[in-house]
Amino acid sequence: MLEPLLPRGKKIGRPPIWTRRQLIDGIRFRVRTGIPWRDIPVEYGPWGRVYDLFRRWQRNGTWQRIFTELQARADAKGLITWDINVDSTIVRAHQHAAGAPKGGASRRSRPAAPPSNRPTTDSDARAAA
Numbered sequence: 366m367l368e369p370l371l372p373r374g375k376k377i378g379r380p381p382i383w384t385r386r387q388l389i390d391g392i393r394f395r396v397r398t399g400i401p402w403r404d405i406p407v408e409y410g411p412w413g414r415v416y417d418l419f420r421r422w423q424r425n426g427t428w429q430r431i432f433t434e435l436q437a438r439a440d441a442k443g444l445i446t447w448d449i450n451v452d453s454t455i456v457r458a459h460q461h462a463a464g465a466p467k468g469g470a471s472r473r474s475r476p477a478a479p480p481s482n483r484p485t486t487d488s489d490a491r492a493a494a
Contacts, residue, residue: 370431372422383410391415 371385391409395402405412422428439445 367431367435370434372427383414385418388415388418392419395419 367389371389387408387410391405391412392415394400394409395405395415402412402416405415409415436445440447
């Protein structure tokens with residue numbers, strides 16, 4: 366099902382050590398589990414090779430083309446339901462959003478109190494005397 370959608374290899378010569386299927390399975394495993402790229406099991410190939418294939422196909426649009434084609438096939442078979450339901454009955458404002466003044470006016474802080482003539486510490490009292 367996926368084979369006809371994959372790009373054809375252009376290189377001739379020695380066959381690759383890791384099959385494309387193993388690398389794609391490694392990509393699928395990583396996306397499904399969410400593990401870091403370096404933790405991909407060895408049976409899928411070296412993590413760097415798996416990541417390289419993923420990034421190359423992401424940059425040239427291969428993944429988008431494959432997704433679009435598979436989505437079109439599933440839609441043609443009636444396997445996709447395109448119903449959208451948005452329920453806003455439980456959407457609430459944050460607790461800090463309540464009671465703010467309208468118009469965006471911000472509260473100004475009070476100016477600092479003027480310094481008093483009273484000494485504040487014992488040493489200041491002796492020095493003032």
